[in-house]
Amino acid sequence: MADPEQRGLAQSAKAWPFEEARRLQERFANKAPDKGYVLFETGYGPSGLPHIGTFGEVVRTTMVRRAFGLLSDLPTRLFAFSDDMDGLRKVPDNVPNPDLLRPHLGKPLTAVPDPFGTHDSFGAHNNARLRAFLDRFGFDYEFQSATDCYRSGRFDQTLMTVLQRYDEVMAVMLPSLGAERQATYSPFLPISPSTGRVLQVPITHRDVDAGTIVFQDEDGRTVEQPVTGGHCKLQWKCDWAMRWVALGVDYEMAGKDLIDSVRLSGQIARILGAVPPEGFNYELFLDDSGQKISKSRGNGLSVEDWLAYAPPESLSLFMYQQPRRAKRLYFDVIPRAVDEYLTFLEKYPNEAPAARLENPAWHIHGDNTPAADVPLTFGVLLNLVGVAHAETKDVLWGFISRYAPGTTPDNAPALDRLAGYAVRYYQDIIKPKQNPRAPTDVERAALEDLVATLEALPPGADATAIQNAIYEIGKRHPFAQLRDWFKAMYEVLFGQSEGPRMGSFIVLFGVAETIALVRDALTRE
Structure with a gap:
């Protein structure tokens, strides 16, 4: 149970996870839903490997769940749901044995052989990768498979409701489709008994009492088949709504590109007799040129890319910050994210309880926020x-x-x-x-002044004293702004337009070593 004082502070905390959690709290008024817990969900399409968007959705949902746990004593669960009944649409470029997959295009991912040879199916392989991916970050979640839910009968009751209210569902979906798609659209996608493929075919007859649909199979035969027991799946917007209803999902977020899908699925969920989940739409990432990141274009940064150069907590911070704003996600953002994370971690122990709940470190770690033990940026x-x-x-x-x-x-x-x-x-x-440049005449004079100033420093001068001395050098020379002096040092000494706090750097690198570095730069033509 949360500390009463901390819970009271959470009611007015401005951090976005608390804003989301309070909306979810209002949904229940502290009365548990009939299923006995509040359900958070994230979705995953296992036609490929988990990516940075998967991480972002799970970590942000976890942050809302953590905030909700401080506001309410209601039990919570998080489902990581895999849409592994989807048909394989194309052979991925990054798998071995692609010829093994081609005869199975259109089949559910859990009915497609594993090209890696490690699991019973391609879907099972990618599901295992998802679980390993989430476990790597210590997420508290429960894995759910669409195939298992459909075949076990877990979805049967809700599928029957979709069949009963077929016309109402169609009335929601058809206006969102083009004329050609409207002609063949059905919420139900039967699994072909002859080929095992997921079929997008017209439904010619429905028998609500029998719980069956009639369609023409790929071999030309007319087939009557149950909508239950894994004999069919739903088109994805209907599938999303059906899943919300069948599982009792209370919170799920989605990317801005799915706003219309969320709206349509919400309407269908209401037709099925349920209240759609709470949630919000986050912005998508941009590359270094400001273009939307696309897996097909390969212009994004992967989780593996980030973790090769920085701790995972820095990536969590990047996901926490301004989720409703489109942000550039490329290598150059990593150092700032790391140092911002270290700064928040350092501030946390000395902050008042209310301020701690606004600190991203709490949303990353909760009450188990570690001590900051990194004295350098x-x-x-x-x-x-x-x-x-x-x-x-x-x-x-x-x-x-x-x-x-x-x-x-x-x-x-x-x-x-x-x-x-x-x-x-x-x-x-x-x-x-990196491309260090030669100094201008003004910069040369200031750098020579820097050498003289460093040579005159008393033994043991600390970072603050050195930093102040460097400020004074900038004031003595005709720079338009003081920051132009620092920018000059960074470009001449390090070959980049941004750099460290020079006082701390000089103490770390050494005064004598810095003098040698500056003198070497002064010889550059």
């Missing part, structure tokens, strides 16, 4: 990698141990991991684009 480490020509994190530790005596990889594992990320990120992302 990711940005500082990246620049250190460059100037120290480090190809392994062991080189960085030579500087780190001098900056923070007594700190070792064993007693500062988070810092050690961050050092490893920094080496990889610099070598793979920054170094190929």
Whole structure:
């Protein structure tokens, strides 16, 4: 049970997961639904591997669930639902043995052989990848398979309701379709008894009492077949609504591209006698050029890409921030996300209880928010990698141990991991684009002043004193703005337009070493 004071503060917290959780709370007025718990759901199409959108949807839903748990004592569950009854539409480009799949196009994914040879079907293989993917991040969820739900009879009662209210469902769907699609559309997609494929064919007759539909099979025969027991599935908007009703889903979010689908599925859910789930529509990601990310174009950043260069919590933070705004998702956003995460983590222990609930660290970790034990920013480490020509994190530790005596990889594992990320990120992302330039005359004079200032520093000068001295240099020279002085240092010394807090960097790298770095830059023509 939540602490009463913390629960009271949550009622007025402005963070978006609390806003969502309060809407969900109003749905029940603290009275549990008939099924005994509040159900959150996320969906997954297992025709491909889990991707960054899958992660984003599960982590954001988990944040709302965590906020709801602070507001209410009602039990909650999270279903990760796999639409593995969908027919295989095309052979993916990234699988082995593609010829194995081609004869099975159109069949449910759980009836298609596994090209990897590790599972009973392609759907089962990708479902296993989904579970491993979610387990990797420690998500608390229950896996659900559409195939299991259809074949076990779990959906039967609701499927019968769809059959009974067929005309009402059609009245919702037909206006959303083109003329050609309207001519053949049916909510029911029978599974062909002759080929095993998911068929998009007209339904010529319905028998509500018998619970059957009649259609023409691929071999030309007229077939009467039950709508229950896995003999058919539903078109996806109807399927989504049916699932909400059959499982009793209370909360599910979706991308902005599905706003119309959410609306139509909500109407169908009401026709089936249920209230659609709460939820919201999040914005989609853009690439570095501001174009929508597309799996087919390959212009996105994968979870694996991100985790090669940064801790998973930084990705969770990126997902938390401004979910209703389209954000650029590319390699250059990673360092800022890491340092913002470290900043929020550092602030958390000293914040008032109300402020903690607004801190993204709480929404990432809950009340188990870890202590911040990283005394250096990711940005500082990246620049250190460059100037120290480090190809392994062991080189960085030579500087780190001098900056923070007594700190070792064993007693500062988070810092050690961050050092490893920094080496990889610099070598793979920054170094190929790095291009230090020669200083202008104004910049040259200021850099010479920097050398003289550093040489005159008293032994043991701290980062603040050095930073203040650097500010004064910028004021003494004719820069239009003080930030132009810092930008000049970053471009001349590091070959990039942004960089670290120079006082901290110089203490870490060393005064003598920095003087040598500046002198070397001054020789650049």
